[in-house]
Amino acid sequence: MPLSITLEFSGGMELLFNNEKRKQVTLPDSFAPGTATLKDLLPWVRDNLLTERAELFMQDDTVRPGILVLINETDWELEGELEYKIQDGDVIVFISTLHGG
Amino acid sequence: MPLSITLEFSGGMELLFNNEKRKQVTLPDSFAPGTATLKDLLPWVRDNLLTERAELFMQDDTVRPGILVLINETDWELEGELEYKIQDGDVIVFISTLHGG
Amino acid sequence: VPFTQKTRLSNEEISRFSRQLLVPEIGVQGQLKLRNASVLVVGAGGLGAPAVMYLAAAGIGRIGIIDYDVVEASNLQRQIIHDESRVGMLKSESAKQTVSKLSSLCECTAYNILIDSSNAMDVIKKWDYVVDATDNVATRYLLNDCCIFRNKPLISGSALRMDGQLTVYNLEGGPCYRCIFPKPPPPETVTNCSDGGVLGVVPGIIGCLQALEVVKIVTGIGASLSQKLLIFDATTMSFRTIRLRGRTPSCAVCGPHPTITKPIDYVQFCGAGPDDKAHNINIL
Amino acid sequence: VPFTQKTRLSNEEISRFSRQLLVPEIGVQGQLKLRNASVLVVGAGGLGAPAVMYLAAAGIGRIGIIDYDVVEASNLQRQIIHDESRVGMLKSESAKQTVSKLSSLCECTAYNILIDSSNAMDVIKKWDYVVDATDNVATRYLLNDCCIFRNKPLISGSALRMDGQLTVYNLEGGPCYRCIFPKPPPPETVTNCSDGGVLGVVPGIIGCLQALEVVKIVTGIGASLSQKLLIFDATTMSFRTIRLRGRTPSCAVCGPHPTITKPIDYVQFCGAGPDDKAHNINIL
Numbered sequence A, B: 001m002p003l004s005i006t007l008e009f010s011g012g013m014e015l016l017f018n019n020e021k022r023k024q025v026t027l028p029d030s031f032a033p034g035t036a037t038l039k040d041l042l043p044w045v046r047d048n049l050l051t052e053r054a055e056l057f058m059q060d061d062t063v064r065p066g067i068l069v070l071i072n073e074t075d076w077e078l079e080g081e082l083e084y085k086i087q088d089g090d091v092i093v094f095i096s097t098l099h100g101g
Numbered sequence C, D: 001v002p003f004t005q006k007t008r009l010s011n012e013e014i015s016r017f018s019r020q021l022l023v024p025e026i027g028v029q030g031q032l033k034l035r036n037a038s039v040l041v042v043g044a045g046g047l048g049a050p051a052v053m054y055l056a057a058a059g060i061g062r063i064g065i066i067d068y069d070v071v072e073a074s075n076l077q078r079q080i081i082h083d084e085s086r087v088g089m090l091k092s093e094s095a096k097q098t099v100s101k102l103s104s105l106c107e108c109t110a111y112n113i114l115i116d117s118s119n120a121m122d123v124i125k126k127w128d129y130v131v132d133a134t135d136n137v138a139t140r141y142l143l144n145d146c147c148i149f150r151n152k153p154l155i156s157g158s159a160l161r162m163d164g165q166l167t168v169y170n171l172e173g174g175p176c177y178r179c180i181f182p183k184p185p186p187p188e189t190v191t192n193c194s195d196g197g198v199l200g201v202v203p204g205i206i207g208c209l210q211a212l213e214v215v216k217i218v219t220g221i222g223a224s225l226s227q228k229l230l231i232f233d234a235t236t237m238s239f240r241t242i243r244l245r246g247r248t249p250s251c252a253v254c255g256p257h258p259t260i261t262k263p264i265d266y267v268q269f270c271g272a273g274p275d276d277k278a279h280n281i282n283i284l
């Protein structure tokens, strides 16, 4: 069964994704449950969902500095970052940190 | 298996319950899963947990006016009020409405 | 003189509100709607202070402020629309002075009245939206009923100790206060800020959120809290939004067969009034 | 003259702060702690305006305000500590005037400086807590590093368009800004309120919440947002609190083997500075 996850974009990240703040996606079969990781997900998101310049989202094989990734309401650093194995029903949030005041 | 639920008290209701805002309770065996309702729960809460005057919590067989009951983040009126059947893991919140400004 | 509706922003307004014109959800059309809107804030206390200031700052064209009390030193811990030099002044006048300094683009009316059944219908009919920033049960029922009779959305906030609550009544078929609370609480269960205390910034936060809901309703972004209740616990910094019932068919004011069709005696209904100074000293 | 710590509230203070003395979590001891605390607010703009006003109202004994800009008309849509008569005045001075009017019990210092590597260490050492109410990446890293070097908790807020964020750094072993963001964002990805706009009451809400966190830390209630990030979306009125990583062992400033032990060149580090007027006009 393919993995279904929810992606959310906040703090202005949504401007890079057609102004959609929340998107449910079913990942293609190449994302095998139990082995597919965030390292696989990021380029897929970039190539399939991003509507603005790629460098505003990724640098090298990870998100660019200033973007915080949350996995089910938790900082992805606590969940293994790029090595985190995607689970069905996961909510992955990409937040652009704000600096204005 | 006995029913385990979480009770929460907010908006000053906690002052009637030993200043505890959150309490996990296992209901006695008389609360049968599938038949026990909020109508059964209210007097049990009054008799077992309330530490202040009963009339500040209940009037007749329901909560006194000015208290809102939530069942899993939803107004209990949408869930059947007193007739709602308690389920294991439910979160029941008693909120005193505020009038200050 | 009636307030003239505008169809274009002046150059001064474009420059003044440029940061809001840049927000896609607001833009020029949204700013014009703010300019053409009128908001009545009932209570120039802990909730009303930030609500009035941020509504005036945002460019609301007309603001009305109702209060019958005078500023006291113990108010200043939370009522930042007043200051030490205003102690002894009428709150409605003090609030109006602050608005005048903040923005010459806002037309502000101060009502130094105790709002009650005798005057509420007349006052409310002149305004598009009503903000409930009061401090007592009787006035909350009065505002609710009159907002139903006059069909005005009611943006209702409250605060006590470290807790705050916020909801929007009577918006686009949503419920009213009486739908949720058909009976008033027993007077002995009602605590006000005078008796129970309040951390000053808690009504500050709720008042700001009331202003935000008004801005969102006026500009068409839409209310987030119609048929929902926001519950704020400052101790744990938790915000919880819960789903409320819709209009109650048996509701005495907004149902299809209302039994109350004009303002009643709210002091009798609630067993306590706004001027019940034994319980209600300097609360707003 | 050093600020004298008090062990008793005066009769004037007891009367003035009576509503807070009644709050069990505050009480006389909490109010004394507020009176004996000093807070530095960096930025007298959209965040700093309500933060300063509510901190002064709450009874914080000493408040410092840093800003190097002057009040402009386009600030008044959100910076309610200023008013039309202050256009052209230094923001730090204008903010101080408002504090003086709000409370004669608060000792307020205005710093009309551009805070940078040359002066931050000296200024920060005089204060117990630092509120980051700035508008640019370089100053945020500067404040973070100096708060680590001087061991001061940093209450950090930010806002843009309809979004706000809030967290507390360097409190009781919690992470710092660099633990979470070791590298600054590319300058072209950074939007400020001048370019992106902001709905005025959004920084209002975040600034109030910053003041609340300060009050809670000072009085011993405890911060809710150390190692946590509050994310506010005004469009949907959603508040979400997420769990952040703890201190990062490899952190260049707060780790066990720091590679940065004094302020660096933050403009070079970030590729953009606070006075980068091409991008940063009237942002605070």
Ligand SMILES: [Zn+2]
Pocket (backbone or CB within 6 Å): C175, C176, C177, C178, C179, C180, C247, C248, C251, C252, C253, C254, C255
């Ligand atoms: Zn109704």
Ligand SMILES: [Zn+2]
Pocket (backbone or CB within 6 Å): D175, D176, D177, D178, D179, D180, D247, D248, D251, D252, D253, D254, D255
């Ligand atoms: Zn660190």
